[in-house]
Amino acid sequence: MYAVVGANGYLGSYVIKAILGLTNQNVIATARDLSRVNPDNRVEWVACDVQDDASVDALLEKLKREERVKIVYLAAYHNPDNVEKNKELAWDINVTCLSKFLNKATFAEKIYYASTDSVYGESVNGYRFKESDPLTPVNFYGHNKGAAEALLIHRGRNVVRFPFLISPSIIYKPHFYDVIVENIRSGKPFEMFADSYRSSLSFENAGKLWINLMERENIPQIVNICGDRDLSKYDVGLMIADREGVSEDLIIPISVSQPKENFETRRAASTLMDNTLLKTILGLREIDIFSEPR
Numbered sequence: 001m002y003a004v005v006g007a008n009g010y011l012g013s014y015v016i017k018a019i020l021g022l023t024n025q026n027v028i029a030t031a032r033d034l035s036r037v038n039p040d041n042r043v044e045w046v047a048c049d050v051q052d053d054a055s056v057d058a059l060l061e062k063l064k065r066e067e068r069v070k071i072v073y074l075a076a077y078h079n080p081d082n083v084e085k086n087k088e089l090a091w092d093i094n095v096t097c098l099s100k101f102l103n104k105a106t107f108a109e110k111i112y113y114a115s116t117d118s119v120y121g122e123s124v125n126g127y128r129f130k131e132s133d134p135l136t137p138v139n140f141y142g143h144n145k146g147a148a149e150a151l152l153i154h155r156g157r158n159v160v161r162f163p164f165l166i167s168p169s170i171i172y173k174p175h176f177y178d179v180i181v182e183n184i185r186s187g188k189p190f191e192m193f194a195d196s197y198r199s200s201l202s203f204e205n206a207g208k209l210w211i212n213l214m215e216r217e218n219i220p221q222i223v224n225i226c227g228d229r230d231l232s233k234y235d236v237g238l239m240i241a242d243r244e245g246v247s248e249d250l251i252i253p254i255s256v257s258q259p260k261e262n263f264e265t266r267r268a269a270s271t272l273m274d275n276t277l278l279k280t281i282l283g284l285r286e287i288d289i290f291s292e293p294r
């Protein structure tokens with residue numbers, strides 16, 4: 001059985017969808033606010049705030065009664081600007097609470113943690129980072145994730161690193177994808193960076209690839225889960241317009257030297273990842289952002 005901690009977010013909802021679609025296993029899923037979850041007869045929702053020891057202990061007692069528990073850990077305080085402004089809170093949720101959780105969840109068969117390309121820092125000359133490369137994050141969010149990864153690795157657990165992920169939201173809150181579509185449908189131009197690149201992937205493919213990995217044995221401790229192509233947000237915007245049958249003309253290319261999203265904290269202009277290891281493990285030739293990996 002699967003347990004998904006921090007399940008009622010963008011990635012969590014697609015991870016649950018992948019577990020239900022790819023396996024016949026049931027899910028214990030956690031959220032802080034149970035009034036906003038999507039019910040399903042194979043998913044049992046449990047309240048859990050990782051900052052509240054009593055709720056974590058109750059969750060772990062429940063999981064101990066299950067057999068062969070595989071934990072997907074997603075709970076995080078992760079907006080880079082907020083992380084920079086609230087360093088103590090961010091470190092507590094992202095590192096301290098995770099450390100306590102890992103120290104108590106020793107019974108779990110597997111624990112996988114969602115990390116990010118932000119641990120790598122800046123790609124120079126289109127370099128695609130490999131799992132074994134040194135980590136040089138450019139902001140405190142990246143350092144939080146690097147510290148979190150170290151906890152998993154030194155406790156013998158697993159880390160997957162994701163790029164910029166984008167899909168329509170299937171939960172209560174709209175995603176950036178939905179904001180783009182809403183804007184261009186209502187005739188408003190939407191500016192997107194054309195000179196900043198990521199190995200972007202849909203949440204749908206991220207969830208499927210991750211669960212396919214978790215269903216196998218003897219997986220290396222760190223695996224990049226990302227697409228093949230180096231994509232700017234502008235490239236992704238054009239693809240979304242095409243997918244949604246709306247005009248591409250309202251997607252406007254801008255440069256990262258013309259800041260538009262009011263990013264306060266430094267981000268790497270480009271961070272690209274290499275997905276050779278993932279493709280080798282899963283026997284895949286192509287991982288595109290939106291189409292089915294094959």
Ligand SMILES: NC(=O)c1ccc[n+]([C@@H]2O[C@H](COP(=O)([O-])OP(=O)(O)OC[C@H]3O[C@@H](n4cnc5c(N)ncnc54)[C@H](OP(=O)(O)O)[C@@H]3O)[C@@H](O)[C@H]2O)c1
Binds near residue numbers: 009032073117
């Ligand atoms: N989206 C991306 O492009 C991307 C890329 C790389 C890595 N990631 C990683 O993927 C994970 C999920 O991100 P996401 O995009 O799905 O964002 P999200 O929608 O904000 O999900 C984060 C989840 O963490 C939960 N959470 C926050 N504080 C918590 C706490 N104190 N106790 C328990 N749960 C808590 C939230 O629960 P509530 O619902 O209760 O608020 C939420 O469900 C994060 O670790 C993120 O760093 C995401």
